[in-house]
Structure formats: structure tokens, C-alpha cells
Amino acid sequence: MRRRLLYILLSLNLLCAVGFTSPGATAPPGKPKVVEVVVREFEIVPKEIAVKPGEVLFVVRNTGAIEHDFAIEDAAAKSVARIAVIPPGKQEELRVALRPGLYTVLCTLPGHKDAGMKGMLNVQDSSS
Amino acid sequence: MEGSDLKDEQTYFLTRTDEWIWKKARELGISRRRFLGLLAAGAITAAGGSLLQKPRPGTAAPAPSELVVKPTPPDLFYDFGSNKEMRWEVMTNRGYVVPNELFFVRNHTRTPRIDVSTWRLRVEGTGVSQPLEFTYDDILNMPAVSVVRYVECAGNGRSFFERAYGKRASGTQWKLGAIGVAEWTGVPLRELLERAGLKRTARDVMPEGLDDLRVRRPMSVAKALEPDTLVVFAMNGQILPPDHGFPVRILVPGWIGVSNIKWVGRIEVSEQPLYSPWNTDSYVLIGPDYKSQPPAKGPILTYQNIKSALELPWDGEIPAGRRLVRGRSWSPFGKIVKVEVSLDHGATWQLATIRDPNAARTWARWDFLWDAKPGFYAIRVRATDEKGNTQPFRVPFNEQGYLYNAVVGHPITVK
Incomplete structure (x- = not known):
């Protein structure tokens, strides 16, 4: 039973690691939903993220060889929140309260977005 | 036999x-x-x-996977991955220019290894009547000039935004070592453009790099035709090193560092205004004090601004006693005419002595005598150029952290 529980926990962790979070997984009050993201030359993994409205903690690891950043922009390309710099091999966190809507996650360093470092962040209630 | x-x-x-x-x-x-x-x-x-x-x-010899080619040991450089910041203390008792091995490196990705036998420089676009392709030998056999100019990253000083505002600006957290002065030798860009039949209707010129991201950024034809805007093939009397743009880079004196495109393989000349991510998304001013300027997200950067640095270790230690403290100031707009120094948090200021050579678009060396008593100091320097530009005490925050030229307190402990 304990092994089975461990397996389930590991599986959930793996799902978070690949970053596609289920809209049905509601974060308990006070505890933000954790989304793990990898940034590297020149992509953001996962490319699509779905979360419920509310507090989200993005744990962003730079597995590339050069510096990157991580930003969230709304549909009007206005900056919502960002991590200013993530050195190569390092991990930074970003805690943000998100309202329903479609957002873009991207690296804003020169040329990185156009080279592929962008993804979609869908914030919606599971019922909608 | x-x-x-x-x-x-x-x-x-x-x-x-x-x-x-x-x-x-x-x-x-x-x-x-x-x-x-x-x-x-x-x-x-x-x-x-x-x-x-x-x-x-x-x-x-570095493996191709390495981000830069030249050695960048930690006693000479701060390491930011593909970017390497010069430590200012290494310029103490050096000459006027920064030796190639000490020159800062700003790479958007990694230094590309260019095969000069197959490399070509194409000049093309609607702004020229006769598109041309140049070999390396073609470039070397054209009339060349040498100029002494500085090249500075637009984000030099970026880390000080966090000190001033409590929040980081995006990008490499440089202190003040993302600048260098060198003697650049090359062919005036005007020469290439004229050979390609530059039209009177041409408006913009955009050099493009051969690096992974094809870094490219336009300039006006007027800037491209200035006599010191060069297609550079030599640096400080040596063949242009790989990290600094071999086989050729563009030198655009006074303009922000990214304009000085490295590893150039193509120059587009257009009758229409040109845009790239390097003047619409990046190298623009974004922040509460700046409005967007479509298609750019904010005012587009061109010229750098006036700054100063001390040839002392950052947050280091020096022995007590009488000593000559040296530094350098630079401005894209003219010669440095005044350098003031404060050792008491800006309460009083003394004049530093400016040394020759002192010219526009390069830097002036200066020094002052200091009878250093034990304690902790934040040495402040404020320079003024011949056009009346003076370093301010505050710079509005911008998200990408450009053009920070406010007076900075350089921390130093005297023991």
C-alpha cells in the first residue's frame, strides 16, 4: 500500500515535471499550485500549461548553457510577472495570482522568443 | 627527388x-x-x-561546444555563461586600450566558428542597385582606416537597477565592466555600400550575424555613411578574434553595443524602414516612464550615455595610505570635461585630473590622490561631457535594464 502511494506521488510529480497540470487539480487554499518548467536553448517545456485561477508557483529551471528569463504576458502582450534572470544550471521561482484567460510564457531575452522560447498558459476553471 | x-x-x-x-x-x-x-x-x-x-x-584549444573561444579566468572576468564581464581592477596600470584577452564578451548565444574559405559578405536589398558578394580577401584588399572607439553593452550597469529599485531588470546583471576601448581597423561601411550602388532612396541598413540567432539590427543610412562606421577585420593590431566577430564585425561608434553586429554575413539595405526583434522587442525602453512606439514596445535605443568606472576591485580591499586612484569616463556625445569624486556619500566633491588622450566616442582616463584611512567607503564618481551631459543620480526603471548611468557608490574597504 505504501509502495502504491509512493508510485502515485511519483507519477504526480512526473506530471508536474513535464508541466502539463490538470485543470481539475485544485490547489488547497493558501497553497499555490506548483508548475515546474524547464527553459533552455531555445524552448520552454512544456509548451502548454493549464491551471485553475488563483495562486500558482512556477519553478523554472534553466538546463541550457546560457542565461534565460521567464515572463508571463497577458493577451495584450502586457507583462504580468517575470523572473528577471535565470543563470545556466539554476532554478528560480515565481509566485503569481492568475485570473482566467490566455497568457503567453516566454523568455524576453533578445531573440529568444523568436527562436522558440514561448508557450501558452491557459488559466480557466475546469467547469468553464 | x-x-x-x-x-x-x-x-x-x-x-x-x-x-x-x-x-x-x-x-x-x-x-x-x-x-x-x-x-x-x-x-x-x-x-x-x-x-x-x-x-x-x-x-x-576549445571544443566547439564551448560558449566562448578565449580563456576567461575568474580573476579577469565575471562569468555569466556566454557573457563575460571585464573586472575593472585588471585595467589598473594598463594602457589606454583594453587588450583583446581582457575585452568583455557579449554573446547572444555562443561564438560561432566561421570557415573563412567559404564565408561571404552579401550586400543586398532594395536600397542597392547592384547587390554584391565580398570574400574575406576582397575586404582585406579594400582601403582601410583605424579608429579608437569604445563598444559598450546597452545593459552595462544593469545590476544597479536592483540596488536602486529593489527589483531586477531582465538580462545579464553587469556591473560596469561591459565596455572596452580598442583600436578597430576596417573598411568604411560607406565603401561597400557605394560599390553596391547605394540608392538615394535607401533608408535603412541592417547587418546580420551568422550566430545561432542571426542577430541583426538596423541603423539609418546616415549613420552607416559616417566615416567611422566600419566593417572591422582587426582589433588592437591583431586579426579580429573569434569572440569579437571574426571574420568581420560592424563598428557603429556611439550607438548601443548590439548595433556592432559580430560575425556579419549579410547587410540588407532597404528603401523601407527595417525592423528586427532587436529593435522592436529588445533594446527598447519598457517601463512606467516610457510609452510604446509601435511596432516597437517602447522608445528604440540608439546612443549610449555618459558613465564612469573606477579601476578598483568591486567590494574589495586596499591598504591604507596615500595612493593614486584611477578611473575612466566615457560619453558618446563628446569629450569628458569634468570628473568629480565624492568619498563622503555625496556631501562634498573633489575634481579628478583628466589625462590625455581625451576624445569623443572613446574614454578619458583620470585620477585623484587619496589619503585612505581605514574604514568602509562607497566612492562616487560623476562625469560631465563637453555637451553638458552629466551623470544623473537617478535613472527611471526599465524592464530590460538599459542605459543605467546614474552615479554609483563603488564599495571598497581600506585596511
């Missing part, structure tokens, strides 16, 4: 070496002399064999 003098080991080795040099030079389509120059500069290590390669101790 070869001569009997080849029995001599040294003669034999030298003869074979010479044969190899001729062969490699022929393969690359360049002269023997030029090949030797490139080899000495480390610019064509990939083209060379083992015969002439004699790595210096501790400086093994």
Missing part, C-alpha cells in the same frame, strides 16, 4: 611545415602570409592540423 638537406631533422621539419602551410592556404584560397596571420590569431584552428598547433600551457 628532394635534396639531401632534408636529412637534417630541422630542415626536414621546416620544409614539411612550409609545404603544409602552402597547402592549407591554397585550400582556403588565401595567401600564405594571411594564413599564418589567421593561425597566429587562433582564428582558423578548425582549418589547421596538428603540425603547427602548439597549445600554450593551460589554454587548450
Whole structure:
């Protein structure tokens, strides 16, 4: 039973690691939903993220060889929140309260977005 | 049959070496002399064999996967991955220019290794009547000039935004070492544009790099035609090193660092305004004090601004006693005419003595005598240029952290 529980926990962790979070997984009050993201030359993994409205903690690891950043922009390309710099091999966190809507996650360093470092962040209630 | 003098080991080795040099030079389509120059500069290590390669101790030839080619040890540089910041204290008791091995590196990705035998520079677009392609030898055989100018990253000083505002601006957290002065030798860009039949209706010129991201950024035709806007092939009397743009880079004096495109393979000349991510998304001012300027997200950067730095270790220690403290100031707008120094948090200021040479678009060296007593200090420097530009005490925050030129307190402990 304990092994089975461990397996389930590991599986959930793996799902978070690949970053596609289920809209049905509601974060308990006070505890933000954790989304793990990898940034590297020149992509953001996962490319699509779905979360419920509310507090989200993005744990962003730079597995590339050069510096990157991580930003969230709304549909009007206005900056919502960002991590200013993530050195190569390092991990930074970003805690943000998100309202329903479609957002873009991207690296804003020169040329990185156009080279592929962008993804979609869908914030919606599971019922909608 | 070869001569009997080849029995001599040294003669034999030298003869074979010479044969190899001729062969490699022929393969690359360049002269023997030029090949030797490139080899000495480390610019064509990939083209060379083992015969002439004699790595210096501790400086093994870098693997292509390495981000930069030259050694950047921590006592000379701050390491930011593909970017390397010069430590200002290494310029103490040096000359006017920054030696190539100490020059800061700003790479958007990694230094590309360019094969000069296949490299070409294309000048094309609606703004020229006769698109042309230049080989490396074509460039080297054109009239060339040498100028002493600074190149500075637009984000030099970026880390100080966090000190001033409590929040970081995006990008490499430089202190003040993302600048260097060098003697640049190259062909005036005007020469290439005129040979390609520059039209009177041409408006913008956009050099494009051969790096992973094809870094490219436009400038006006007026700027491209200035006599010191160059297609550079040599730096401080040496063949342009790979990390600084081999085989050629553009020098756009006074403009922000990214305008000085490295590893150029193409120059687009257009009758229409040109845009790239490097003047719409990046290298623009974004923040509460700046409005968007579509298609750019904010005011587009062109000129740098006036700044100063001390030739002292950052947050380091120096012994107590009378000493000459040195530093440098620079402005894209004119000569430095005044440098003031404060040792008491800006309460009082003394004049530093400016030393020659002192010219626009490069830097002025200066110094002041300090009877340093034990304690902690934040040395402040404020420069003024001949156009009346003075370093401010505050710079509005911008998200990408450009143009921070406010007076900075340089921390130093006297023991």
C-alpha cells in the first residue's frame, strides 16, 4: 500500500515535471499550485500549461548553457510577472495570482522568443 | 627527388611545415602570409592540423561546444555563461586600450566558428542597385582606416537597477565592466555600400550575424555613411578574434553595443524602414516612464550615455595610505570635461585630473590622490561631457535594464 502511494506521488510529480497540470487539480487554499518548467536553448517545456485561477508557483529551471528569463504576458502582450534572470544550471521561482484567460510564457531575452522560447498558459476553471 | 638537406631533422621539419602551410592556404584560397596571420590569431584552428598547433600551457584549444573561444579566468572576468564581464581592477596600470584577452564578451548565444574559405559578405536589398558578394580577401584588399572607439553593452550597469529599485531588470546583471576601448581597423561601411550602388532612396541598413540567432539590427543610412562606421577585420593590431566577430564585425561608434553586429554575413539595405526583434522587442525602453512606439514596445535605443568606472576591485580591499586612484569616463556625445569624486556619500566633491588622450566616442582616463584611512567607503564618481551631459543620480526603471548611468557608490574597504 505504501509502495502504491509512493508510485502515485511519483507519477504526480512526473506530471508536474513535464508541466502539463490538470485543470481539475485544485490547489488547497493558501497553497499555490506548483508548475515546474524547464527553459533552455531555445524552448520552454512544456509548451502548454493549464491551471485553475488563483495562486500558482512556477519553478523554472534553466538546463541550457546560457542565461534565460521567464515572463508571463497577458493577451495584450502586457507583462504580468517575470523572473528577471535565470543563470545556466539554476532554478528560480515565481509566485503569481492568475485570473482566467490566455497568457503567453516566454523568455524576453533578445531573440529568444523568436527562436522558440514561448508557450501558452491557459488559466480557466475546469467547469468553464 | 628532394635534396639531401632534408636529412637534417630541422630542415626536414621546416620544409614539411612550409609545404603544409602552402597547402592549407591554397585550400582556403588565401595567401600564405594571411594564413599564418589567421593561425597566429587562433582564428582558423578548425582549418589547421596538428603540425603547427602548439597549445600554450593551460589554454587548450576549445571544443566547439564551448560558449566562448578565449580563456576567461575568474580573476579577469565575471562569468555569466556566454557573457563575460571585464573586472575593472585588471585595467589598473594598463594602457589606454583594453587588450583583446581582457575585452568583455557579449554573446547572444555562443561564438560561432566561421570557415573563412567559404564565408561571404552579401550586400543586398532594395536600397542597392547592384547587390554584391565580398570574400574575406576582397575586404582585406579594400582601403582601410583605424579608429579608437569604445563598444559598450546597452545593459552595462544593469545590476544597479536592483540596488536602486529593489527589483531586477531582465538580462545579464553587469556591473560596469561591459565596455572596452580598442583600436578597430576596417573598411568604411560607406565603401561597400557605394560599390553596391547605394540608392538615394535607401533608408535603412541592417547587418546580420551568422550566430545561432542571426542577430541583426538596423541603423539609418546616415549613420552607416559616417566615416567611422566600419566593417572591422582587426582589433588592437591583431586579426579580429573569434569572440569579437571574426571574420568581420560592424563598428557603429556611439550607438548601443548590439548595433556592432559580430560575425556579419549579410547587410540588407532597404528603401523601407527595417525592423528586427532587436529593435522592436529588445533594446527598447519598457517601463512606467516610457510609452510604446509601435511596432516597437517602447522608445528604440540608439546612443549610449555618459558613465564612469573606477579601476578598483568591486567590494574589495586596499591598504591604507596615500595612493593614486584611477578611473575612466566615457560619453558618446563628446569629450569628458569634468570628473568629480565624492568619498563622503555625496556631501562634498573633489575634481579628478583628466589625462590625455581625451576624445569623443572613446574614454578619458583620470585620477585623484587619496589619503585612505581605514574604514568602509562607497566612492562616487560623476562625469560631465563637453555637451553638458552629466551623470544623473537617478535613472527611471526599465524592464530590460538599459542605459543605467546614474552615479554609483563603488564599495571598497581600506585596511
